[in-house]
Amino acid sequence: MRNNYDVIVIGAGNGGLAAAATCAKAGLKTLLLEKHNLPGGSASSFVRGRFEFEPSLHELCGVGTPDNPGDIAKTFDELGAKVDWYSHDETYRLIVPAEEDDPEGFEGENGVRVKIDAAMPAGFEAFSRKLDSIVPGSYESSMKVFHLSTLMYEAFDDLNSGKINPVKFLTKYGDVFKMAGHTVRECLDELGMPKKAQNIFTAYWCYMGAPPMRFDFLYYMAMMHGYVERGASMPHLRSNEMSCAIDKVIREAGGEIRYNSEVTRVLMQNGKPCGVVVNGKTKLFAKQFICNVHPNFAMPDFFRPAQIPADARRKINGRSVAASLFTVYLGMNRTKEQLGIHNYSVFISTADDSDDQFRLVQGKMLGNYVIINCLNEVIPDCSPEGTSMLFLTGITYGDVMQGVRPEDYKKLKTKIADEMITQCEKALGIDIKPYIEEIEIALPPTFSRYLNTPNGSPYGYQLDLWDSMLSRTIQYNKDQPFDNFLFCGASQERGDGYGCAYYTGKKAAGLVIKKLKEGK
Amino acid sequence: MAGLLNNLKIRDYITILANRQKQFGLADDSAPAGTDASRALARALHPNRQYLKVAAVTERAEDVKSFTLVPDPERGTKELAYFGAGKYLTVFAEIDGQPVTRAYSISSSPKASLEGRYELTVKLVDGGLVSRYILDNWQEGTPVEVSAPEGNFEYQPLRDAKTVIGLAGGSGITPFLSMAQAIRDGDEDFELILLYGSRNKKSILFAKELAQLEKDCEKFKVIHVLSDSRAKASEGFEKGFITADLIKKYAPADKPYSVFLCGPQQMYAFADKELEKLGLERKYIRHEMFGEFHNPAAAPDYPAGVPETVKITVTQAGETRTVEGASNDSVLQILEKNGIAAPARCRSGECGWCRSLMVSGKVYIPPHLEYRRLADRQFGYIHPCCSFPLTDLVLDVPEAK
Ligand SMILES: Cc1cc2nc3c(=O)[nH]c(=O)nc-3n(C[C@H](O)[C@H](O)[C@H](O)COP(=O)(O)OP(=O)(O)OC[C@H]3O[C@@H](n4cnc5c(N)ncnc54)[C@H](O)[C@@H]3O)c2cc1C
Ligand code: FES
Numbered sequence: 001m002r003n004n005y006d007v008i009v010i011g012a013g014n015g016g017l018a019a020a021a022t023c024a025k026a027g028l029k030t031l032l033l034e035k036h037n038l039p040g041g042s043a044s045s046f047v048r049g050r051f052e053f054e055p056s057l058h059e060l061c062g063v064g065t066p067d068n069p070g071d072i073a074k075t076f077d078e079l080g081a082k083v084d085w086y087s088h089d090e091t092y093r094l095i096v097p098a099e100e101d102d103p104e105g106f107e108g109e110n111g112v113r114v115k116i117d118a119a120m121p122a123g124f125e126a127f128s129r130k131l132d133s134i135v136p137g138s139y140e141s142s143m144k145v146f147h148l149s150t151l152m153y154e155a156f157d158d159l160n161s162g163k164i165n166p167v168k169f170l171t172k173y174g175d176v177f178k179m180a181g182h183t184v185r186e187c188l189d190e191l192g193m194p195k196k197a198q199n200i201f202t203a204y205w206c207y208m209g210a211p212p213m214r215f216d217f218l219y220y221m222a223m224m225h226g227y228v229e230r231g232a233s234m235p236h237l238r239s240n241e242m243s244c245a246i247d248k249v250i251r252e253a254g255g256e257i258r259y260n261s262e263v264t265r266v267l268m269q270n271g272k273p274c275g276v277v278v279n280g281k282t283k284l285f286a287k288q289f290i291c292n293v294h295p296n297f298a299m300p301d302f303f304r305p306a307q308i309p310a311d312a313r314r315k316i317n318g319r320s321v322a323a324s325l326f327t328v329y330l331g332m333n334r335t336k337e338q339l340g341i342h343n344y345s346v347f348i349s350t351a352d353d354s355d356d357q358f359r360l361v362q363g364k365m366l367g368n369y370v371i372i373n374c375l376n377e378v379i380p381d382c383s384p385e386g387t388s389m390l391f392l393t394g395i396t397y398g399d400v401m402q403g404v405r406p407e408d409y410k411k412l413k414t415k416i417a418d419e420m421i422t423q424c425e426k427a428l429g430i431d432i433k434p435y436i437e438e439i440e441i442a443l444p445p446t447f448s449r450y451l452n453t454p455n456g457s458p459y460g461y462q463l464d465l466w467d468s469m470l471s472r473t474i475q476y477n478k479d480q481p482f483d484n485f486l487f488c489g490a491s492q493e494r495g496d497g498y499g500c501a502y503y504t505g506k507k508a509a510g511l512v513i514k515k516l517k518e519g520k
Numbered sequence: 521m522a523g524l525l526n527n528l529k530i531r532d533y534i535t536i537l538a539n540r541q542k543q544f545g546l547a548d549d550s551a552p553a554g555t556d557a558s559r560a561l562a563r564a565l566h567p568n569r570q571y572l573k574v575a576a577v578t579e580r581a582e583d584v585k586s587f588t589l590v591p592d593p594e595r596g597t598k599e600l601a602y603f604g605a606g607k608y609l610t611v612f613a614e615i616d617g618q619p620v621t622r623a624y625s626i627s628s629s630p631k632a633s634l635e636g637r638y639e640l641t642v643k644l645v646d647g648g649l650v651s652r653y654i655l656d657n658w659q660e661g662t663p664v665e666v667s668a669p670e671g672n673f674e675y676q677p678l679r680d681a682k683t684v685i686g687l688a689g690g691s692g693i694t695p696f697l698s699m700a701q702a703i704r705d706g707d708e709d710f711e712l713i714l715l716y717g718s719r720n721k722k723s724i725l726f727a728k729e730l731a732q733l734e735k736d737c738e739k740f741k742v743i744h745v746l747s748d749s750r751a752k753a754s755e756g757f758e759k760g761f762i763t764a765d766l767i768k769k770y771a772p773a774d775k776p777y778s779v780f781l782c783g784p785q786q787m788y789a790f791a792d793k794e795l796e797k798l799g800l801e802r803k804y805i806r807h808e809m810f811g812e813f814h815n816p817a818a819a820p821d822y823p824a825g826v827p828e829t830v831k832i833t834v835t836q837a838g839e840t841r842t843v844e845g846a847s848n849d850s851v852l853q854i855l856e857k858n859g860i861a862a863p864a865r866c867r868s869g870e871c872g873w874c875r876s877l878m879v880s881g882k883v884y885i886p887p888h889l890e891y892r893r894l895a896d897r898q899f900g901y902i903h904p905c906c907s908f909p910l911t912d913l914v915l916d917v918p919e920a921k
Contacts, residue, residue, distance in 0.1 A: 037872070047870075047872070047891050177530045177531075181530065182531070190524075190528055237895040238894070240893050241898070244899040244901070245899070248899055257916075259875075260863055296554070299554075300552045308551070313550065314544045314548070315544055316552040333802060399556045399557050401561055403557075406564045406601070407634060407707075409602075433678065436679045439676055443558075445559075447558075448561075454556055466540055467540060470533075
C-alpha cells in the first residue's frame with residue numbers, strides 16, 4: 001500500500017479539488033483526503049423526497065458564454081471537467097419594503113408598499129438604463145463605474161502579460177490604484193452616483209459579506225463586473241455536478257481520493273510538516289501539503305501549540321471571521337408561476353442603505369435581511385413537474401450560537417425559518433407556507449459540521465480595506481505557516497466564492513508543482 | 521488621459537501593506553481557541569460515534585425487548601446526543617467476524633436523552649441476523665456502539681398539518697412512542713392520532729405506556745387496529761386493517777391533516793393504496809424508510825441471465841481486494857459477509873452514507889429506492905445498500921467511519 005506522495009491535499013472543497021486536479025494533471029503523485037463522504041464542501045447537493053437541493057450556490061459570475069468564457073469556464077476547460085451550464089440574463093431584484101407612513105413608499109407589485117423595487121438586467125448599458133429609470137440622473141455615473149471596471153481588467157491583463165513597465169502602468173492605470181485603495185462608498189461618491197442609486201448598486205455586498213464602507217472598490221467591481229457583463233450561471237445538476245466532474249479528472253489523471261478520511265494530525269520533521277494522520281490511525285507522508293481547511297481550525301487541530309509559528313497564531317487571533325449564513329431549502333408543491341415568482345434572485349431588506357444592512361445583522365440571529373432564489377427560473381426542470389424549489393439565505397456575523405443548548409436547536413431552526421419565509425411572503429406579496437412539501441434548515445452549526453469552519457462561515461476571513469484581496473495577494477507567502485504547507489480556499493486571497501476558491505487551489509498547486517520540478 | 525477619480529489620492533500601497541503587517545503584529549500570539557459555539561453544538565448533536573452500555577433490558581412481548589442505553593464515559597461518551605422525536609440510531613456490531621449495521625428508531629423521549637437515557641426496542645425478524653444477535657446477547661453491562669441520531673422522520677411545523685394521523689405496524693410503533701412523549705413533555709406541538717396495527721391484544725407493544733400517555737396528554741390518542749379475525753371491536757379498538765375508511769373516521773373532517781407511516785414493507789404497500797383513495801396532497805404523506813430490500817430477482821424489472829455469484833474488486837483506503845458474493849445480496853451485504861466494513865446508516869437507499877464509486881460493472885437498483893443525487897448517477901456513484909450486482913464489479917469504497 002502506498003503511503004508516500006508528492007503532495008497531500010487536505011479537504012476536497014472547491015479549493016482542494018482544484019488543487020488536487022492541477023497537481024494530478026501535472027503528473028504529481030497526489031492524494032486528496034476528505035473528511036466527508038463526498039466532494040465539494042459547499043459545492044454539493046442533498047435529496048429530500050422528490051427534490052434535490054442546491055446547498056450553497058447562488059450564482060456563478062465566472063462562466064459566461066462559449067464565445068466569452070469567464071474564469072470558471074476556463075478552469076473547467078483546462079482541467080477537462082465537463083459541466084452542463086445554464087445561464088440567466090438577470091442580475092438581481094432588490095426590494096426594500098416601506099412602513100405604512102414612509103413618505104418615500106409607493107405601491108409595488110401585488111400591492112406591497114415598497115421604498116425600492118429594482119429588478120436589474122445584465123449588460124452594462126441595460127443595467128445603467130434601468131438604474132436611471134429608477135433614480136433619474138444615475139446613468140452617467142453607472143456607466144463610469146463600468147468603464148473603470150473594464151479598465152481594471154485591462155490592467156490585470158497587462159500585469160499578467162508582464163510586458164508593461166511600472167511607470168507606464170501607473171500613469172495609464174492611476175484610477176485602478178485608487179480603486180484598490182478606496183472603499184466602494186468613497187469611489188461611488190466621487191463618481192457622483194446619487195445615494196439611492198448607490199443603494200441599488202451595492203446590493204451585491206452580501207455575496208462577499210463586506211459592506212461598501214469597508215470594502216475596496218477594486219474587488220467589489222471585479223465581482224460586479226462579472227455578473228453584469230456575463231449574467232449568472234448554474235450547473236444543471238446542482239453544484240455536486242461540478243465537484244463530481246473534478247473528482248473524475250483527478251482519478252483519470254492518476255490521483256487518489258479518499259473520502260471519509262479526516263486528517264487529525266500533521267506530522268513534523270525538522271520543524272516542517274512531513275505527513276498526516278488520518279482518522280486518528282493511518283500515517284501518510286508527502287513532500288508538500290495543500291490545506292483547504294480553515295486555518296482557525298486547521299492550525300490548532302493539526303499542530304501542537306508550540307509547533308504553530310507565532311506569526312500564524314497572530315494571524316488567527318488578529319482577524320475576524322467573515323459572514324455566517326442561515327439557509328432554508330423549500331421543495332414546493334406548486335410551480336413558480338402558481339406561486340407568483342418570476343425572478344431568480346431577490347434581495348429583501350428592511351434598510352435601504354447597504355452599510356445599514358450590514359450593521360443591522362451584526363451578532364443577530366434573526367431578520368432584516370434575506371435573499372430568496374428560485375432555481376426553476378434558471379433551470380426549469382430542476383424539480384418535478386408541478387413543483388419548484390426555493391432557497392432562502394440570511395446573513396449574520398459573530399459567534400451567534402452562544403448560549404443555544406442542543407435541546408433548543410430544533411425550535412430555533414423553525415423559528416428562524418418561519419421569520420425568513422414570512423419576510424419573503426410580505427415583500428413579494430405571495431403565499432409560500434401552505435405549499436411547502438419539503439423543508440430543510442441550515443444554521444451555522446450545520447455549516448460547521450459540513451465545512452468545519454469557524455462560526456460555520458463559508459466566507460473565510462472578513463474582507464476589509466486593511467485586509468483586502470490585493471494586500472493578501474501581495475503578502476501571500478507571508479500568510480503561509482510553512483513553505484511546504486500552503487492554504488487554499490475561502491480563507492485566502494480572494495475570500496469566498498466558487499471561482500475564488502478554485503483560483504487559490506490552482507495557485508497553490510502551481511507553486512507546489514514549480515517547487516517539486518525545481519527539486520526543492 | 522484624465523482619470524475619473526480625480527479627487528481621490530493614490531494611497532500609498534506600501535503603507536497599506538505595512539499597516540496590514542502592523543495590525544497582525546498587534547494581535548495576541550496565544551494558542552488559538554480552535555472552537556466556538558457552532559462547532560460545539562455541531563459536535564454535541566452529531567458525534568461520529570456514541571459509546572454506550574446496556575443499563576436495563578425489558579421484555580415487551582415474545583421476541584421483543586427494549587434496551588435502555590446509557591453513556592459509557594470510559595470509552596469516551598459522556599453525554600448522549602439530543603434528538604428530535606422520530607430519529608433512529610444505527611447500531612454497529614461484529615457478528616462472527618462480520619461487521620454489521622442496523623437502524624433502530626429511538627423509542628424513548630428526547631427529554632430522556634438529556635438525562636442520559638436512550639431506549640431501543642428490537643423485534644425479532646424471522647431468520648434475521650442482527651435482531652437475533654441483539655436479543656440473545658445484549659444484557660445489562662453490554663457495551664454498545666451507535667451512530668448519532670439520524671433520519672428525517674420528524675414532525676416539522678412549517679410543513680406538516682397541525683394534526684398527524686400516525687399509521688404504525690409492529691415495531692413501527694417506536695418513533696411514534698417517542699413523538700407522543702415529546703408532545704407530552706412540550707418538546708413538540710401537534711395532535712397525534714395513532715392507528716396502531718397489531719395481530720391481537722396480546723401482541724400490542726407498549727399497551728400500558730400508550731394508555732398512560734393518552735391519559736397524560738390530550739393531544740395524543742391511540743386506536744388499536746387488530747387483524748386477528750377473532751378480535752372484537754370495542755372502545756379504542758378496531759377490527760381488520762388500516763383502511764381509508766378507518767382513517768377518515770378518526771381524521772379531522774374540517775382541517776388538513778398529515779399521515780405518517782412506519783411499519784413493515786407489506787404495511788406500506790397496503791396503506792399506500794388506501795391513502796390514494798383519500799386524495800391527499802403528497803406533502804401530507806410521509807413514510808419512514810423502507811428498511812433493507814431483499815430478493816431483487818422477484819422485482820418485475822430485474823433483468824434475466826444474471827450470474828448467481830459475482831466477483832467484487834474493492835479499493836478501500838488504498839488497499840485493494842477481490843471478494844465473491846451472491847448476486848441476490850446487496851453490494852453492502854456482500855462486502856460485510858467478506859469481513860469488509862463499509863459506511864452505512866439507513867440501509868434503505870435514502871441517507872447516502874454508503875455512497876461509493878462504481879468504477880466498472882452493472883447493478884440493479886429498485887426504482888423506488890433511487891435516492892441518488894443526479895450527478896452521482898451520471899458519474900457512476902452508487903448506494904451499495906440498495907444496489908445488487910448484475911456483473912462483476914470494481915468499486916472504490918470509503919472507509920467505514
Ligand atoms: C429507520 C429505521 C428504523 C427502524 N427502527 C426499528 C425499531 O425501532 N425496532 C425494530 O425492531 N426494528 C427497527 N428497524 C428494523 C431494523 O433495523 C432491522 O431491519 C431489523 O431488526 C432486522 O434486522 P436483522 O439483522 O435481524 O435482519 P436481516 O439480517 O436484515 O434479515 C432480514 C430478513 O431478510 C432475509 N434476507 C437477508 N438477506 C437476504 C437476501 N439477500 N435475499 C433474501 N432475503 C434475505 C433474512 O433471511 C431475514 O428474513 C428499523 C429500520 C429502519 C430502516
Ligand atoms: S446506508 Fe443509507 S443510503 Fe445506503
